Amino acid sequence: MMEAALSKALEYLKTAGWQTTTIAIATALFLYLSKTGVLPALDPLPTLVAWVILFLSVALTVAVIGASAQGGIEGLWNIFLRRRARLKAEKSFRDYEPFLSEKERQILGYLLKHKLKTFTADHDGGYAGTLIARGIILYIGVPGQSFDLDKCPLAVSDPVWAVMEQMPEKFPHNPILKGRVEVKPWRVPWELR
Structure with a gap:
């Protein structure tokens, strides 16, 4: 009881x-x-x-x-x-924006112009490697996800994208670089590998 x-x-x-x-x-x-x-x-x-x-x-x-x-x-x-x-x-x-290289600006300008917040690149990031190293561009694959080594998912981080939208004049889009039309400026051309 x-x-x-x-x-x-x-x-x-x-x-x-x-x-x-x-x-x-x-x-x-x-x-x-x-x-x-x-x-x-x-x-x-x-x-x-x-x-x-x-x-x-x-x-x-x-x-x-x-x-x-x-x-x-x-x-x-x-x-x-x-x-x-x-x-x-x-x-x-x-604070880092004044120190961006011309190639880095071109990559960010291309992404901003085409409103590509996410994209794919080679596993090393190609010309975007320095942007990845600084955390400006991030790998966004998830554990268990499979993808080709030349199609790694990447994205511009949200805070960086917000700043880029506030000052688009700092990230001009110039589709011509060194005499050739630049498509996906973060990719290293095959002949230069």
Whole structure:
């Protein structure tokens, strides 16, 4: 019999926040109505049990509210950290932009002109290797994904793309380079390999 009562008490501790809130309100109302004479007065032992149930229900309700608030605060903190990382990445690219080579500008200008945020390249990135090394362009393959060595998925990082859209004049698109029409300027021509 004692084990059954203990089991019921443990089940009570697992109830949801709205259930414990409802139990707390009902118990408080019950005690109030008993005290005012609307309900018959209780003996001391049932009154004590009702008070224990009330305090336990209120404590569980406060715990559920605290856990929900903690989840909300953690969510806001994560949003803050992501925003701060994005702003830091944008600032880093703005600071590095004056040092981009002509070839790097041509690659980024081509991507911006054709609105190609994602593209494929050789596994080493070709002429975009330095952009990959600086994190301006990222590998976006996922574990287990298969692809040809000359078709590795790449993308311009989101913060870099945002900066490029804000100052497109810094990334001009010139389709003619060294007398030939440049298509996919990050690819190294076969004759130069």
